[in-house]
Amino acid sequence: MNNYLLAIGCNEYDCESIENLSGAENDASNIYNCLVESEHSIYSQTISQCLKSPTLKELRDKLENILFESTPPDIFTLFFAGHGGVVDSTYYLLPKDSKSDRLSLSAISLSEIFRIMSSSDVKHVNLVIDACNTGGLVNDLISIIKPEILGKKGSMGVSILAAAASDESAMEKNGEGVFTSNLIKFINGEKKISSETEYLDLVTLGKSIADTFNTEGIKQTSSAWGLNLFGPSIFAKNLFFSTADTIGIHNFSYIPTMSSLGRTLESFKNELWKYYEDIDTTSDYSALLHLMQSIFNEINSDEKILFIRGVCYRFIEKIDNNLSMKKLELINIFQSLLLPFLNEPTLQDEAKRLTDYFAYYGHQSITEINDNIDLDENFLIDKNEMHSNYYFLPIRISKLFALTSQLLLINDKSLEEVLRLINNVKKHYHCHFKVINDSQAASLYIFFKAFSKLNLHEHVQDIFKNYIDDFLSTKGNIAKLHINPDETFQYIFQRYFQSDINTNLLAIPSQTGAVFILLSKEYQLEQDLNLTMHNLDRKVFLLFIPQNLNNFALPLIPEGKNLLFHCGLNFWKVEEFLALYEANIESIVDGTDKLLEICCIASSYIQPNRISLMLIAKP
Amino acid sequence: MNKPFLSPKESKEFNKSVNSFISDMCDQKMSLVSSPENRYTLHHGTSFTFSSIDNTESSLTKHSITIEYKYEDVKNYKIEQLYNFIDNFIEQMSSQMMQTIYQTIGASCDKIGNVIDVKKEKISIADAFLETLRKVEFGVDKHGKVTIPQIHIHPSQAKFIEELQAQDETYQQLIQDIQKEKSEQAIQKEKYRLAQFEGISFE
Numbered sequence A: 001m002n003n004y005l006l007a008i009g010c011n012e013y014d015c016e017s018i019e020n021l022s023g024a025e026n027d028a029s030n031i032y033n034c035l036v037e038s039e040h041s042i043y044s045q046t047i048s049q050c051l052k053s054p055t056l057k058e059l060r061d062k063l064e065n066i067l068f069e070s071t072p073p074d075i076f077t078l079f080f081a082g083h084g085g086v087v088d089s090t091y092y093l094l095p096k097d098s099k100s101d102r103l104s105l106s107a108i109s110l111s112e113i114f115r116i117m118s119s120s121d122v123k124h125v126n127l128v129i130d131a132c133n134t135g136g137l138v139n140d141l142i143s144i145i146k147p148e149i150l151g152k153k154g155s156m157g158v159s160i161l162a163a164a165a166s167d168e169s170a171m172e173k174n175g176e177g178v179f180t181s182n183l184i185k186f187i188n189g190e191k192k193i194s195s196e197t198e199y200l201d202l203v204t205l206g207k208s209i210a211d212t213f214n215t216e217g218i219k220q221t222s223s224a225w226g227l228n229l230f231g232p233s234i235f236a237k238n239l240f241f242s243t244a245d246t247i248g249i250h251n252f253s254y255i256p257t258m259s260s261l262g263r264t265l266e267s268f269k270n271e272l273w274k275y276y277e278d279i280d281t282t283s284d285y286s287a288l289l290h291l292m293q294s295i296f297n298e299i300n301s302d303e304k305i306l307f308i309r310g311v312c313y314r315f316i317e318k319i320d321n322n323l324s325m326k327k328l329e330l331i332n333i334f335q336s337l338l339l340p341f342l343n344e345p346t347l348q349d350e351a352k353r354l355t356d357y358f359a360y361y362g363h364q365s366i367t368e369i370n371d372n373i374d375l376d377e378n379f380l381i382d383k384n385e386m387h388s389n390y391y392f393l394p395i396r397i398s399k400l401f402a403l404t405s406q407l408l409l410i411n412d413k414s415l416e417e418v419l420r421l422i423n424n425v426k427k428h429y430h431c432h433f434k435v436i437n438d439s440q441a442a443s444l445y446i447f448f449k450a451f452s453k454l455n456l457h458e459h460v461q462d463i464f465k466n467y468i469d470d471f472l473s474t475k476g477n478i479a480k481l482h483i484n485p486d487e488t489f490q491y492i493f494q495r496y497f498q499s500d501i502n503t504n505l506l507a508i509p510s511q512t513g514a515v516f517i518l519l520s521k522e523y524q525l526e527q528d529l530n531l532t533m534h535n536l537d538r539k540v541f542l543l544f545i546p547q548n549l550n551n552f553a554l555p556l557i558p559e560g561k562n563l564l565f566h567c568g569l570n571f572w573k574v575e576e577f578l579a580l581y582e583a584n585i586e587s588i589v590d591g592t593d594k595l596l597e598i599c600c601i602a603s604s605y606i607q608p609n610r611i612s613l614m615l616i617a618k619p
Numbered sequence B: 001m002n003k004p005f006l007s008p009k010e011s012k013e014f015n016k017s018v019n020s021f022i023s024d025m026c027d028q029k030m031s032l033v034s035s036p037e038n039r040y041t042l043h044h045g046t047s048f049t050f051s052s053i054d055n056t057e058s059s060l061t062k063h064s065i066t067i068e069y070k071y072e073d074v075k076n077y078k079i080e081q082l083y084n085f086i087d088n089f090i091e092q093m094s095s096q097m098m099q100t101i102y103q104t105i106g107a108s109c110d111k112i113g114n115v116i117d118v119k120k121e122k123i124s125i126a127d128a129f130l131e132t133l134r135k136v137e138f139g140v141d142k143h144g145k146v147t148i149p150q151i152h153i154h155p156s157q158a159k160f161i162e163e164l165q166a167q168d169e170t171y172q173q174l175i176q177d178i179q180k181e182k183s184e185q186a187i188q189k190e191k192y193r194l195a196q197f198e199g200i201s202f203e
Helices: A024-037 A056-068 A110-118 A134-141 A178-187 A202-216 A260-266 A269-277 A285-296 A301-318 A321-341 A345-375 A389-410 A412-432 A440-453 A457-473 A485-497 A511-520 A526-536 A574-582 A594-606 B008-030 B071-075 B080-112 B125-135 B155-165 B169-195
Strands: A003-009 A049-052 A075-081 A083-087 A090-094 A124-130 A157-162 A223-227 A540-546 A560-566 B047-050 B057-059
Touching: A003 A024, A003 A056, A024 A049, A024 A075, A024 A124, A024 A178, A049 A056, A056 A110, A090 A110, A090 A134, A110 A124, A110 A134, A124 A134, A124 A178, A124 A202, A134 A157, A134 A223, A157 A202, A178 A202, A202 A223, A260 A269, A260 A301, A269 A285, A269 A301, A285 A301, A285 A321, A285 A594, A301 A321, A301 A345, A321 A345, A321 A389, A321 A594, A345 A389, A345 A412, A345 A594, A389 A412, A389 A440, A389 A485, A389 A594, A412 A457, A440 A457, A440 A511, A440 A594, A457 A511, A457 A526, A511 A526, A511 A540, A511 A560, A511 A574, A526 A574, A560 A574, B008 B080, B125 B155, B125 B169
Parallel strands: A003 A049, A003 A075, A075 A124, A124 A157, A560 B047
Antiparallel strands: A083 A090, A157 A223, A540 A560, B047 B057
8 A cells, every 4th residue: 555644743933923833843753753654654654754844835845746746645644733723714724934814825725635635546535633723624624525526436535633623722732732642642552442453543543532631631622524434544553453352253254243143153263263364274174174063063054054154155265266275175174064964955055055166166276286287297295394295295195186086076077187187196296106194095985986986997097006006015004094293204214214113103903905905896906906915914904884974074973883804814805805895884875865975075085084985886 | 260370282281291191001001911903993983893704793892980189189289199190090991991801801702612610620720721721722923923822810819820830740741732732733724814815825
């Protein structure tokens, strides 16, 4: 913003009948220092000026220079301390060479000042006058309350702060105007108005000064007027403004505070704000989902819809457009949130709408990633934390695969871009087709099962083989789901540089092995796997079969069966594993309810401690 | 009024460290009866099945303990109470879990009939031990080494060990012969088990 200040203080008067003042120049200097020189200044230091006892010509020249010879200001503040007076219902500011018997020729009227400003491109004018009888300027307001000056689109806003009523003098004390010294106390933080707004405006300041005069028994009445205040009526920075003090639900949602939902959200606002503020960098999506599930438990169906529209979409909007994959992850959170309510038509519609958004942002994201990889083949590498890529890049690639296949399951319009991405990743990152953490089981299942379901095996068969080979090479020793961040390096180090990995770092049992064996037949790799299955001897694999899909998004699914497969004890071959599995999956529905399927996939993506087995059609 | 100068984040970390320490100590105690590879983490549900053809479903057993902590002790800085808390917790929790393990093993043995009743069969402890040794199967670990079964005896049964140690050389030789036979059987069984993998063949 281009904000300029012209501070004028007039102590000296050539005309003998006009008394010299002692504090006006100080007032102007102090205001100038406070508004322009301070570290919190919002005003341009190069354009803003302080004039001491200027003549009329100097004053007019300076106005012309600031308003017409510089870049048009957004905010222009004119401060005047000196003599002022009303003649023939017109208020005049008196510069140094004013003559008391001919003010209309030798002083500048507010009407003239308003006319000058309205013919410039200024968006908002702040007028602060510390002079006697300033209440008399009301007459001059009439000169600007005209449709051709105010009221048109783009016309300026005007805020005026006057030091004294039309029949009062503006007092000076200790070489300063009483009004200006109080004004400065509010600007420099000696006195506080509120902490809710980032900027101070003249109308609010005027009220606060008037309250101060009242409280302290100062016999002077300051007044403030605001006209056309649809733009920014900014005067100075509010040094007490703090987001920490002032978080309201409006900061992260479109929900009115006083509404029923708003009142419920009040008790969650700090937590929601924490996620909202850091949404670009947060990666703990399951915690956000759980928070939102707590909120859902306290609100009715109509409020749930309002929550989705007023909070969830606001979160999506907050995400930087360069991080569009994060939008997809957020959408997965919200789809998981709606999973238990898909039998309610209105909430089902919301889930469908979210799916449409997923398709839209998904296509956008994948195209962007492809374009970025084409420009820079190292695009996917985290260049800020190079070593961590050995642990995290394989996991991130799995997630990328999962989201792309989720997109294909919604509709196949993005097939070309998805295949382009697969080829890009194969070309540049095939060395990262590794299983590092058991959380990848959920992502890889979504990916490979989706491609199988869509009869697109041939595009990813080689990738599947790479993953299986890597899994076998580690003898199924992959990091546990909830490994501590400070243990991730230990895992990598022990896996690649030592003969053994500490058991407490490992997933026991692991879902990943179960997923690979389950899918091997669809990818015609069961014979290869049978020949190498002994590498997984004594390893235990886990699949959880939920009893009720409506609970699939809960943090802890209470009902269902944990199937444990012990390699070398109850199975040695893929066929034996599949036989055991099929004997236990009668409770899984087939994949005919697409929306349910998508929401379950979303839940599995956000909370990878469950596999979205419902992608399987019942045999 | 809010309590002054609380540090919720740091206090939480302290308590988390205590819990972590207790958890590690419990793990160490449990490792005397079960190896870490045999301790599974499940994420959902309360039952599990080792997917064998008979589909027997087992439920998780809940363990809980109650320990009293007095404000008075904290106020008087009785730091030994912190130690007692930790010690009692570890002792009680691991004791409960071990009890569950023994009960489960006992129930399984009863089911299969792998039980030797000294009184009923009117045999000596030494002979009962020989019978036990004949009934049990030795295992083979992942490195191919034969694993000898562990003997778990309640401290009140110390005479059991005394009586075994008092046996003559013929008895000791008998034990060694059974061990040798069992070890060979274990190796054969392990070969058979491994041979079920397509990728392994023994000449």
